Amino acid sequence: MTDTAVQTLPLTTPMRRPTRRQLLIGGGGLALIVLLMFGLHWLTVGRYMVGTDNAYVRADVVTITPRVAGYVAEVLVADNQRVRAGDVLARIDDRDYSVKVVQAEGIVAAAQAEVAVREARIANLGAQSHQQRSLITGNVAGVTASEADARHAGLEYSRQVLLTRQEVTSAQNLETAEADAKKASAGLAVARASLAAQRDRLPVLATERQAAVADLDKARAALVQAQAALTLARNALGYTVLRAPTAGVVGQRSLRVGQYAEVGTPLLAIVPDDAYVIANYKETQVGPVHRGQPADIEVDAFGGLVLNGHVESFAPASGAQFALLPPDNATGNFTKIVQRMPVRIRVDPGQARAAELRPGMSVVTTIDTRGAAR
Structure with a gap:
């Protein structure tokens, strides 16, 4: 029996570890991509964003x-x-102010009564002047009648003198005519004197009327003062x-x-609900900032919640100019320090938690300078 060697293959092929060169190339490529994305973001967005953390919530307390x-x-x-x-x-x-109002009302009433008295005095003097003119008219008529009587008595006396010379009438008739002539002359003198006295009364009444008018003006001025004092007393009562x-x-x-x-x-x-943000930007940052540009407001107290707003206005001077002792750069050694320019940012209404903003809160503001100025 022949033994046959059987070769078994592994179930999985072992992975080769990347080489150092591959790691460097991959890392460099990733860094290049990140750098390109960052550069693209900076070119299109980032370079237009102006931010500062020197910003606080304010309100017109x-x-x-x-x-x-x-x-x-x-x-x-x-x-x-x-x-x-x-x-x-x-x-x-x-209570004290209510009493002062009552007192002022009494002074006004007295001043009004004084004005009424002065007006009545002027009306009385006007009536007297009218009456005086009527008396003058009557005296003129009386003088005319006295002149007629004196003329008649004089003519009668002349006739009696002529008749006496002709021995036609008696001496008694002559004496009577002479007495009547003298009486008529005396009556004429009295009438003329009375007419002159009545005429002289008119300037006196006119002078008295001028004095009464002056007194009326004085009384009216006192009334105005009393009314002003009453107004002040009522205002003081309202201020309580x-x-x-x-x-x-x-x-x-x-x-x-x-x-x-x-x-x-x-x-x-x-503390009103109408809060706003004062962001103190460096003077080198505010060049592209204009009124109406949008701004992001990151509130520290809200865990970084971002609210929307817009640039509302700019301060007329840097904060250093409004200090109690503003710096005088014309004295001593000079060190140039970048100044801060306050920018007022209005929070757009209708946002979540915008009503919870409280003056004094710290925020971070970022202004998008791509926005068109309004």
Whole structure:
């Protein structure tokens, strides 16, 4: 029997490990592809993106301060409470201010009565002037009558003198005619004197009327002052009610019932819902940035959630210019430092969690400078 050797083949063919050269070629190709993709992205998108992490959420926070002093009588809001525009926040004790309003109303009423008295005085002087003109007219008629009587008495006396010379009448008739002539002359003088006195009365009445008009103007000026004082008193009474000037959330509340509030003392703040972002870009970055360009807002507090917005406006100067002590580069040694230019970015409405933005939050903003300026 002949033994036959049987050769068994392996079930699987062993894989050859790539050589170092193949690894280098593959890695280089992959790196080249990644580099090409990155370069393409940078050419088409990346080089137009301008970003900064020096950005924060802001809002036009309104500080509520009283315009009148007094003790706080009632507080109607709590910390972190949402309010609407016009809601009553607190009330200051208004008893003293109510009394001042009543006092001012009394002064106005007295001033109005004084004006009425002055107007009546002017009307009375006008009536007296009219009456005086009527008296003058009557005196003119009286003078005319007296002149006629004096002329008649004079003629009668002349006839009696002539008749006496002719011895036609008696001496008694002559004496009577002479007396009548003198009486008529005296009556004419009295009438003329009365007419002159009545005429002289007119300038006196005119002067009195001018003085009355001046007094009326003074009374009216006092009335205007009294009405202004009443308006101020009513305004002060209205200021005892503190109202929300805008809708928002109450914060930094320090007022308490019974607290004495001074004029201008901050009592609380209203943080409106209309938040925006102030991004401080380097001055070398803002060249291609224009109003209306879209921007991405990455909010740190929301775990990197990105909100959409757009460039709204630019600050008129760098932040250093608004500092308490702005730098003076004309003194001492000079070191050039890139300045920061604040850019205001408006958050587009209607986005998820956009209403949860709070002033002071840190964000990262990226502006797409490919967007056309508006």
